[in-house]
Amino acid sequence: MSSPGEWPSDWMRATLGMLSLCALEQGESYGYAIIADLEANGLGAVKGGTLYPILARHESAGFVTVEWRPGEAGPGRKYFSLTDLGRSELERMRAQWLRFAANSNAYLSSARPVGTDIP
Template sequence: MEVSTSSPQVAGSVDWPSDWLRATLGFLCLRALSAGPSYGYAIISELERHGFGTIKGGTLYPLLTRYETAGLVTTEWRAGDGGPGRKYFALTETGRTELTRLSADWLRFSGATTRYLDQPTMEGSS
């Protein structure tokens, strides 16, 4: 996957509470890798383009390192065009299975949250 130059698909504000991003960044990164192997800046750009703000390298790389240790991603250095190479991250089968599981869980969780928030409030009820 390369850095896209198409028009951004911003999902709204990028100023999300840090707790929310901390909880979701893991499977968002797995999702960013689902289309194929990618590198640090491309993953950051992909997440930024989809409205999650600018993820710092100090947040992204420790996460990906933990995922590599856990066997969810593999890494490979590929030669650059006349310059230094790039480190590519790729989903493993375990990583793909984990992404599917976490995505389903998240959809159930966000659905439940939305349904609860959409419920009319019963002010004055005891």
């Protein structure tokens, strides 16, 4: 059994694209801050090697823009910002997810006879 924040990797792979867009909904951010935000919200630890390719795909799709900023006291950072297309994609994904989650919850909660023939 997983403890909170330690979710099956399949679940994280399936949702991380949507969650990373959601992390940018309130404003621009950089990879480490996105990872920290996800973890702080009970979604577990995400590795940079997992997140950065997703952010690169978002950039290729036009969902985010990227700006490199030099660091003041350390290395520079890539800042990611949602585009209008990215906001639209997030809303589409959010609506689909909420329908999927509701259907999944209903299915998991229902008592179904075992061995029922389905036409």
